[in-house]
Amino acid sequence: MKPIQKKRMILAFVLVVILGVGIEYSFYLYNKPRITALVSSTELRIDAAVLFRDYKQDELLANHKYLNKIIEVKGIVQEIDSSSGNMSVLLLTGSEGAINCSMAVMPKADIHKKEILVKGKCAGFMMDVMMVDCVIP
Amino acid sequence: MRKIALLFILVCSYIAGFNQHYITRNGVARFYSKTDLEDIAAENKQLLAIIDPSGRSIAASILMKGFLFNKALMQEHFNENYVESDKYPKAVFEGVYTDPVDAGKNGTYKLSVNGKLTIHGVTREISLPAILEVIDGVLKGKAEFQITPEDYKINIPSLVRDKISKKVDVFISFECKKQ
Numbered sequence: 001m002k003p004i005q006k007k008r009m010i011l012a013f014v015l016v017v018i019l020g021v022g023i024e025y026s027f028y029l030y031n032k033p034r035i036t037a038l039v040s041s042t043e044l045r046i047d048a049a050v051l052f053r054d055y056k057q058d059e060l061l062a063n064h065k066y067l068n069k070i071i072e073v074k075g076i077v078q079e080i081d082s083s084s085g086n087m088s089v090l091l092l093t094g095s096e097g098a099i100n101c102s103m104a105v106m107p108k109a110d111i112h113k114k115e116i117l118v119k120g121k122c123a124g125f126m127m128d129v130m131m132v133d134c135v136i137p
Numbered sequence: 138m139r140k141i142a143l144l145f146i147l148v149c150s151y152i153a154g155f156n157q158h159y160i161t162r163n164g165v166a167r168f169y170s171k172t173d174l175e176d177i178a179a180e181n182k183q184l185l186a187i188i189d190p191s192g193r194s195i196a197a198s199i200l201m202k203g204f205l206f207n208k209a210l211m212q213e214h215f216n217e218n219y220v221e222s223d224k225y226p227k228a229v230f231e232g233v234y235t236d237p238v239d240a241g242k243n244g245t246y247k248l249s250v251n252g253k254l255t256i257h258g259v260t261r262e263i264s265l266p267a268i269l270e271v272i273d274g275v276l277k278g279k280a281e282f283q284i285t286p287e288d289y290k291i292n293i294p295s296l297v298r299d300k301i302s303k304k305v306d307v308f309i310s311f312e313c314k315k316q
Contacts (some may be wrong), residue, residue: 034209068202081163083312084277086182088163100162102182102203123183123202124226128162130183130200 036104036133037119040070048075052093055125066122066129072137073099073118077111089118090128100128107136159188159240159276164311166199170302177211177301179204186311188269188276190240195250197230197309219291220257228256230263238269238276240315245270250280256289267309276313283307 044066051073055062075091078098082088087106091099101118120134164184170177181203187196201222206212216222232252246269254263267280283304286293293301 030208030210032209034206034212083161083163084165084182084310086163086165088182090162098162100183102163124200126183126185126198126200126227128183130203132183132203132205 034133036135037070037121038104038135038137040121042072042119042137043069044071046071046073048073048091048099049094051099051129052095052097055129056095056097059125063124067124069122070119071122071131073101073120073131074115075099075118076115077113080112082106089116089134091116091118093129096127098128099131101131101134104133104135111136157189157191157240158316159190159313160316161186161311161313164197164278164309164313166204167308168204169306169308171306172300172302175300177206179206179212179215181205184309184311186278186313188278188313190238190276192233193235193237194233195230195252196232199228200226201228202226219286219293225256225258228254230254232263234267234269238271240271240274240276243271243273254284256284257291259289261288274315278309278311278313280309281307 046066051062051066051071054065073091075093077089078092079090080088081090087103089101089103089107089111091101093099099118101120104120107116116136118131118134119137120131123130123132162185163182164186166181166184168179181199183200183203185198188194201220202216204212204215206215230252232250234248234250236246236248238246238248248267248269249264250267251262251264253260255261263282263284265280265282267278270277270279283306285304286301
């Protein structure tokens with residue numbers, strides 16, 4: 001085999017490898033599962049009452065601070081909602097609204113009326129501050 | 138004296154009316170799209186729903202960012218490219234149903250609900266069948282309907298159009314308790 005032919009063969013091989021890795025990586029990215037708060041690192045720690053107050057006072061500013069962020073919220077459990085196949089824990093805020101935590105995994109221990117720490121992603125505000133994909137760290 | 142009596146009646150009616158509200162903060166909304174190329178499903182367990190049986194009215198609201206997909210990239214595309222949830226964070230429904238529901242008596246009611254659904258900043262009149270079940274003072278509701286993304290100006294690029302069905306199936310279920 002001439003050196004030029006050998007060079008072309010190596011180049012073709014490298015291109016095929018790069019293309020294969022590219023396709024494989026795209027496939028991985030496309031099918032990458034959504035991750036829960038359990039494996040995400042915490043960006044903020046806050047008290048339930050403070051988080052609610054911030055949203056009640058200025059939703060736009062609070063969204064800027066908390067929306068889409070992985071936060072750990074400390075608060076007392078007001079209610080555990082398992083209606084309609086739900087897994088939600090509501091934390092007291094000292095106000096009419098709650099921190100509404102949609103759990104990825106429901107805690108086995110009895111947490112009713114107890115102070116707990118919930119880690120999850122902030123999804124915004126309606127009547128409550130909404131957190132999704134939550135876990136108890 | 139007559140005025141005081143009238144005011145008393147009004148206050149009593151208001152309190153009675155107010156007590157008639159049934160609410161949940163954790164209703165469930167799911168949607169499915171099924172094509173030969175791909176099945177897409179998402180679920181949101183934080184539907185806020187309020188029913189007023191005396192006024193036969195129902196209102197519901199949901200955060201678009203609360204819809205969870207199995208695939209991370211799908212969720213990202215849904216929020217950023219399709220429903221633009223930073224710009225239009227909520228979907229809202231306000232409507233009325235036709236037949237009366239006695240919330241004080243156990244029973245199942247097949248209802249026709251008419252109202253306005255707002256998604257992606259676009260409001261449209263919709264009509265849908267729903268089932269409301271009264272069980273010991275709790276109103277359990279279920280509804281199934283279809284929406285067409287283009288009706289709400291949700292633009293889907295032609296490259297992925299075949300992966301998303303023309304009509305998306307939506308399933309709602311909730312349990313509202315007296316407030």
